[in-house]
Amino acid sequence: MLPSSTVENYIKAIYQGQASLADEARLVPMGQVAAALGVTPGTATTMVKALAESGLAEYEPYSGVRLSSAGERLAALVLRRHRLVELFLVQVLGMSWDEVHDDAEQLEHVVSERLIERIDEMLGHPSHDPHGDPIPTAEGSMPAHHHDSLLTCPVSTPLRMARIADQDPAFLRFVERNDLKPGQMVEVESRDTAADAVRLGGKGRVALTIGTRAASKLLVEVPTAR
Ligand SMILES: [Zn+2]
Secondary structure: OOOHHHHHHHHHHHHHHHHHOOOOOOOEOHHHHHHHHOOOHHHHHHHHHHHHHOOOEEEEOOOEEEEOHHHHHHHHHHHHHHHHHHHHHHHOOOOOOOOOHHHHHHHOOOOOHHHHHHHHHHOOOOOEOOOOOEOOOOOOOOOOOOOEEOOOOOOOOOEEEEEEOOOOHHHHHHHHHOOOOOOOEEEEEEEEHHHOEEEEEOOOOOOEEEEHHHHHOEEEEOOOOO
16 A cells, blocks of 8 residues: 555656656657656656555556546546645735745645645635635536736736746745735746847846846736626
């Protein structure tokens, strides 16, 4: 019997691997799964075969792995626990948004369903965590969403920061220092991909130039009129 935290970490890595694939029908390569978990490809393959036997994933030798619908549901529930814990640590315990990810990585495997539903209720059934990541439902479904990044969004258009696709504490502090947290408004003034540069501005903002790599991790939405 495998420890459930190991199973959950594999399921989560495959889920995030699937999300990073351009074409949903494709399989996540085993090398990618192994790298995400910091294990050898042999170890990852043994584990993925065990997941396939328990009906959580479909494994195809020499091509890769994808989650079954039961696996996708489990992944969504682990992410629900992770994201609600992060929001709880920030909003209730007053922790900083750049220091909660590591604690949530541990707690996501141990918090009971009763506790997580209580947290959800106390926080008013939130839709997003502090980084803008959507919180899956208690039934294990992930809200559909698509965001442009500051690398792909329209230029000279007011945009609202929606999601930060990198949990690295130093990157999150950079985001906070430059007023780019979810909910804040920004505009792309110009892009120069040859120079790896994206120039940001917008109403009431100090002009700021960031690299294309950083821009690709900052997801935005065009605000809808209400
Ligand atoms: Zn996190």
